[in-house]
Amino acid sequence: MRLRWARGRGTIETMTGPRASEWLGLDDAGNPIARVIHLDGPMHTERGVFRAVALDAEQKLIRLLPLPPNDGDWLAVIGGRVVGRAAAPLAAVRRVEAAL
Amino acid sequence: MSSTPLDKIRNIGITAHIDAGKTTTTERILYYTGVSHRIGEVHDGNTTTDYMDQERERGITITSAAVTCEWKDYRINIIDTPGHIDFNIEVNRSLRVLDGAIFIIEGVAGVQPQSETNWRLADRYNVPRVIFINKLDRTGADFYRAFDTLKEKLDIVALPLQLPIGIEDKFIGVVDLVEMKAIVWEGGELGAKFHDEPIPADMLEKAKEHRQTLLDTALAVDDAGMEEYFEKGDVSVETLKRAIKTGTITGAFRPVLCGTAFKNKGVQPLLDAVLDYLPSPIDVPGIKVAVEEGEEEGDHQRRIKADPSAPFAGLAFKIINDKYGTLTFVRVYAGTLKSGDTVMNTTKGEKERIGRMFQMHADKRAEIKEVIAGDIAAFVGLKDTGTGDTLAAAEDPVVLERMAFPVPVIDISVEPKTKDSVEKMTLALQKLAGEDPSLRLKTDQETGQTILSGMGELHLEIIIDRLKREYGVEANIGAPQVAYRETIARSHTETYTHKKQSGGSGQYAEVKIIFEPLERNQGVVFENKVVGGSVPKEYIPAVEKGIRVQADTGVLAGFQTVDFKYTLVDGKYHDVDSSALAFEIAAKACFREGMKKANPIILEPIMDVEITTPQDHVGDVVGDLNRRRGMIQNQESAGSTVTVRALVPLKEMFGYISHLRSMTKGRASFTMQFHHYEPVPRNIADEIMAKSA
Structure with a gap:
């Protein structure tokens, strides 16, 4: 299923300036039903070092991922469910669309 | 130098493992851009950039040569560098001053050791690169295997922009994944003729798959491109090229092209890639100004941007001596300079007057009256400027980051065959060492022999050959010797008193020094921890100097002592009999005694x-x-x-x-x-x- 995609809220600082760290997948009514999100981190906690990502818009649902393995910086999320991980946002978009 | 706008200038190097085809590729570039009207071949000894006799005889590049060509209204300044590790200094200094590089790997062997070394050098200087997998016509060539070695050995995100059509003797052209078309060479006219055609049906699926990877990877660095993709389901060629250029400059990925320079296939698209993806002088962040002593390096360092109207700043990166005198190659980073102008050598604090200026084309030269930011030119008439020195306008006397040079590992003794050539040989060797910072010259204190230190047997062989051919000095050469080093394996504190007070003015100095081992490649570090003036301030430099001088002759076998720290912690002096000389002598003796007790070892x-x-x-x-x-x-x-x-x-x-x-x-x-x-x-x-x- 194809979605319309738009830039989300976050940004990543890069050598060439800020870049979107979230892309929202919108249904026909314009409601966000999926997202691809760049993993933050590494984040140091008492339990170890993780990469982190908020799975929902309110940032209530946080997922921690161990370091390594590093199998891609972008997480494909539908609702609060992670459906895949990819090295590039476009590839993560395809994972979302394939899972819908 | 010329009226080419800055955004249409490319200063690039061509670098690779030995025999990967750098010089061959350069020859094709010069031919297709109209600089030369025939193609020289390495095996025929008639290439443009290998102009030295030794290069032509041996079929290898020894010195990096600068050439300039025009392609589609762009000016490309190219430096062709040697592949042999013995001449790595040439690669080092070239990469230091270039804005981008073509990195060639061989289609049969893939990434080889020297490729890795040069890659890491380019990383050190953040040089954006496009990769060219060459020699796809060779028996055993395999684009995909060579491509895999890029990821395995260099640990990079390699991004193919082309796929080969055919392989070995059936290699006829490439699939262009950016424009989704095939480019096929027609065989005649030395590769000058080629045409576009549809992608062969049996490659279409594979091409689509690789184009999707290209889009995924390239658009990850370009949000506007992502939006265009979401809107249209694809992106324009212009958008894709913009994204590839961004990723190339930031190093997010490394674009990969392919061909066979020797069989004249793939070079023109490579030139297009230089224009499309490698940066102009204004696309790069600018060269860093060196930090003050004690200051940390980092992002806070000032950068000099390519601006013709700013005060002049340039870096001398290469010196050659020929029959016309000394030529100093300078990369101009900012400002404009005319012949006859005076600038500061800010590294040495001397004024330098610019005599004549030349645009170099291998061993040929064209006089120019002016250089501007972004140019690479050769200056005549500089007296005190050495490799790595900064030339800058007096109103903004910046010092640019210096270059790092490799450590020589092989020594040979050299003496002239006739006694009357001693002075001539010394002068000649000094000139050669002035050109080549990886060549060191010293006199053995015990034997009085002249010792030449270099990067390998071939390096020193070429130097001796140049001594004979260019300076007319025949020399006897000793067998090559390994450049051993000495160091210590444990800490030791030594106190030494130098006392000579029998009549007349005497000498008195006492030093207490802690000798400690350091990690490899840390050099020699001095710290002064004297408190309460037990060694007066004016004598501290003499202690430091004494140890540094003595460290050249190690206590075990006379080799240079490295990787240790010495801390002056205490001492004594005499109001009348102490002097800088006395403290230097005491420090030297303290080193000789102390190092013997610090478990000295040979490296x-x-x-x-x-x-x-x-x-x-x-x-x-x-x-x-x-x-x-x-x-x-x-x-x-x-x-x-x-x-x-x-x-x-x-x-x-x-x-x-x-x-x-x-x-x-x-x-x-x-x-x-x-x-x-x-x-x-x-x-x-x-x-x-x-x-x-």
């Missing part, structure tokens, strides 16, 4: 050796390496050949090539480069000390 250079041999000789090669104290690192098979990689002491590698040839009937080849210094085994240390006694 030897260990080389990273890679041997490519037919399968049936692997056993002989490995057995031989073991006998040479080699540590096998890995073995990899590719078709019927095996590549063995090992770490071997340099001492065991002298004359190895002839032994390898006889062992494998001439079918194996090897390369080696310096890897690290390591303590020598006890029995060998004893041998070395016995020889030096």
Whole structure:
């Protein structure tokens, strides 16, 4: 299923300036039903070092991922469910669309 | 220099492992851009950039040559660099001043040791690169295998922009994944004629798959491109090229093209890639200004941007002496300079007047009256400027980051055949050492012999040959010697009193120094921890100097002592009899006594050796390496050949090539480069000390 995609809220600082760290997948009514999100981190906690990502818009649902393995910086999320991980946002978009 | 706008200038280097085809590719570039009207060949000894006699005779590049060409209204300044590790200094200094590079790897062997070394050098200077997988016409060539070695050995995100159509003698062209078309060469007119056609049906699926990877990877650095993709389901060629350029400059990924320069296929699209993806002088962040002593390096460092109207700033990166005098190659980073102007050599604090200026084309030159930001030119008339010095306008006397030079690992003694040539030889060697920062000259304090230190046997052989051909000095050469070093393995505190007070003005100085070992490559570090003036301030530099001078002659076998720290913690002085000389003498003696008690050891250079041999000789090669104290690192098979990689002491590698040839009937080849210094085994240390006694 194809979605319309738009830039989300976050940004990543890069050598060439800020870049979107979230892309929202919108249904026909314009409601966000999926997202691809760049993993933050590494984040140091008492339990170890993780990469982190908020799975929902309110940032209530946080997922921690161990370091390594590093199998891609972008997480494909539908609702609060992670459906895949990819090295590039476009590839993560395809994972979302394939899972819908 | 010319009226080419800055955004249409490309200052690039061509770099690779030996024999990967750098000079051959450069020749094609010069031919297709109309600079030359015939194609020179390395094996014929008539290429443009290999202009030295030794280069033409041996079929290798020794010195980096600068050439300029025009392609589609752009000016491309190219530096063709050597591949042999002995001439790595040329690659080092070229990469330092370039904005981008074509990195060539061979389609049969893929990434080789020297490719890795040069890649890391380019990383050090953040040089954006496009990769060209060459020699796809060769038997055994495999684009995909060579491509895999990029990821495995260089650990990079390699991004193919092309796929080969056919391979070996059936290689006819490439699939262009950016424009989704095939480019096919027609065979005649030395590759000048080619045409576009649809992608062959049997490659279409594969091409689509790779284009999707290209889009995924490239658009990840370009949000506007992502939006265009979401809107249209694809992006324009212009958008895709913009994203590829961004990713290339930031190093997010490395674009990969392919072809065979020797068979004249793939070079024109490579030139297009230079324009499309490598940066102009204004696309790069600018060169960093050196930090003040004690200040940390980092993002806060000021950068000099390419701006013709700013105060002048340039870096001298190469010096050559020829019959017309000394030519100093300068990369201009900012400002405009005319012949006759005066600038500051801010590294040395001297004024320099610019005589004539030239745009170089290998060994030929065209006089120019002005240089501007972004240019590379050669200046005549500079008196005190050496490699790595900054030239800057007096109103903004910046010092640019200096260049790092490799450590020589081989010594030879050299003496003129006739006594009346002594002065001539010394002057000539000084000039050669002035051109080449990886060449060091010193006099053995005990024998009085002149010692030449270089990067390898070939490096020194070429220097001796140049001494004869260019300066007319015939010399007797000693056998090559390993450049051993000495260091210490434990800490020791030594106190030494120098006292000579028998009548007349005397000498008195006492120093207490802690000697401590440092990690490899840390050099010699001095710290002054004297409190309460037990050694007066004015004598501290004499202590520092005394140790540094004495460290050149180690306590075990007279080799330079490295990787240790000495801390002056206490001492005594006499109001009348103490002097700087007395403290220097005391420091030297303290070093000699103290180092003996700090568990001194001898270090030897260990080389990273890679041997490519037919399968049936692997056993002989490995057995031989073991006998040479080699540590096998890995073995990899590719078709019927095996590549063995090992770490071997340099001492065991002298004359190895002839032994390898006889062992494998001439079918194996090897390369080696310096890897690290390591303590020598006890029995060998004893041998070395016995020889030096």
